[in-house]
Amino acid sequence: MLASLVFFLNACSKDDNETVETLETPVANAPKDVNDHGFKAKWNYVSYSKSYLLDVSTDENFTSILPNYNAKTVTDLNEVVVGLTGGTQYYYRVRAKNETQISDYSNVISVVTTGSSGIPEDPTFLKVKVNKLANPFFVGMAIKASQLINGSPYDVILKNEFSSISAEYEMKMDQISTASGVYNWTVADKIVAYGNANNINVHGHALVWHNAVPQWLKDFSGTNAEFAAEVKKYITDVVTHYAGKVKSWDVVNEAVDDSGAMRNTIFLQRMGPNYVKDCFQWARNAAIAAGDASLLLFYNDYATSTNTAKQDKVFSLLDDLKAAKVVDGVGFQMHNTYLSPTKAQIEADLNKAVAKGLKIHVSELDIQVNQFNDISTFTNERRLAQKAKYKEMVQLYNALPAANKYALTIWGMRDNESWIPFSTELNHPGNDWPLLYDSNFAVKSSHTGFLEGLD
Numbered sequence: 001m002l003a004s005l006v007f008f009l010n011a012c013s014k015d016d017n018e019t020v021e022t023l024e025t026p027v028a029n030a031p032k033d034v035n036d037h038g039f040k041a042k043w044n045y046v047s048y049s050k051s052y053l054l055d056v057s058t059d060e061n062f063t064s065i066l067p068n069y070n071a072k073t074v075t076d077l078n079e080v081v082v083g084l085t086g087g088t089q090y091y092y093r094v095r096a097k098n099e100t101q102i103s104d105y106s107n108v109i110s111v112v113t114t115g116s117s118g119i120p121e122d123p124t125f126l127k128v129k130v131n132k133l134a135n136p137f138f139v140g141m142a143i144k145a146s147q148l149i150n151g152s153p154y155d156v157i158l159k160n161e162f163s164s165i166s167a168e169y170e171m172k173m174d175q176i177s178t179a180s181g182v183y184n185w186t187v188a189d190k191i192v193a194y195g196n197a198n199n200i201n202v203h204g205h206a207l208v209w210h211n212a213v214p215q216w217l218k219d220f221s222g223t224n225a226e227f228a229a230e231v232k233k234y235i236t237d238v239v240t241h242y243a244g245k246v247k248s249w250d251v252v253n254e255a256v257d258d259s260g261a262m263r264n265t266i267f268l269q270r271m272g273p274n275y276v277k278d279c280f281q282w283a284r285n286a287a288i289a290a291g292d293a294s295l296l297l298f299y300n301d302y303a304t305s306t307n308t309a310k311q312d313k314v315f316s317l318l319d320d321l322k323a324a325k326v327v328d329g330v331g332f333q334m335h336n337t338y339l340s341p342t343k344a345q346i347e348a349d350l351n352k353a354v355a356k357g358l359k360i361h362v363s364e365l366d367i368q369v370n371q372f373n374d375i376s377t378f379t380n381e382r383r384l385a386q387k388a389k390y391k392e393m394v395q396l397y398n399a400l401p402a403a404n405k406y407a408l409t410i411w412g413m414r415d416n417e418s419w420i421p422f423s424t425e426l427n428h429p430g431n432d433w434p435l436l437y438d439s440n441f442a443v444k445s446s447h448t449g450f451l452e453g454l455d
């Protein structure tokens, strides 16, 4: 008797539950028919729903929902969203609804309208905005001597926007050193004189780099001690020549390989594992002997944010250099992509340098948008993604303590002159648009992203 009563009550409660079905969360799908002014938002059917509530926003956290699309009721499984601005990033999400219930929010779909936004980029000059900060830093550009002609577009942009220059290759050993003790100063002198005449800081790049060893030194047949003496002589002569004219030098570039070991270069082979410290010591001694006690010495390397083995080795090298009191800062090259490194990875890398009291130079920043060669034109999606990534980098840099800030240098002016498109070194088979100016010297959204990163 009791058993049949329990059975009866159970059966009743099951029936009650079936009448109050919970609404599943809908799945939003990629848009269709994207055009300059809108797109068709799509989502999957949810059982028992009678309608859907659609939100469209210009930010992915939905803090700025468009008034016409703020929980707009839609009875179909798609909605043609209209009245949007061209070339602009939007996001949408939906909830399912029946009479009494509203589901959770769906996933968020990102969509960029085609065409041009028609909104001009912010024409503010980079260094003007940076110099208004409580704790400014140098804004650097990689240059070539041939660009430094009075009145050229490069010259105008450099003087307006940049407070530091790095030679893209003309101050490297293979360009300056033609034989033992013989130097071709002409081109490098032109670069340094340009900086000095225009109140633009000159960052020296780079005294020792395995990819810029002159042929005579590669072929050097003397003993290892004689080889080391040649390197010492080169560093001493170059630092002396530019004492008081160059504010900082990358003393050694890329001494660590991608496995986290010392890179097996001619310098390691000929001079042994202490060669990095020796080079820094020689640079410091030369500067002091030439009366330049304020020369800043940097170790420069790439991919430390994503490669922790390499990061660990670079920072242990920096510990040794710090213990010897020969290093002032670290250069993070930052040849990045619109997807990588993540914000957290960059932040962790920079914070390690902060913890060690090092000055930080973001020394060769560029942001690829076509590393997979999956686009043939610079799309609005990638333009906006790149803008966001430049903004993120500048925000992270600007948030550093004043004592750790030094310079943030962009590795080239125009997209079409960057080392990245079709780079065999990078195995980058296609075109790319990694910089702040297009081929007509017009500022890109990446430039606006840089400016927004300072807000």
Ligand code: G3I
Residues within 6 Å of the ligand: 168, 169, 172, 174, 211, 212, 253, 333, 364, 419, 425
């Ligand atoms: O050597 C000749 C020179 O005598 C001649 O005047 C010139 C005329 O174009 O050609 C010279 O070759 C140059 C070469 O460097 C010399 O090493 C190339 O033109 C030049 O494009 C080349 O590439 C540079 C590369 O370093 C090697 O120095 C790139 O422009 C530069 O972007 C690249 O920069 C490096 C950083 O220094 C370190 N981090 C990685 C980054 C990319 O590789």
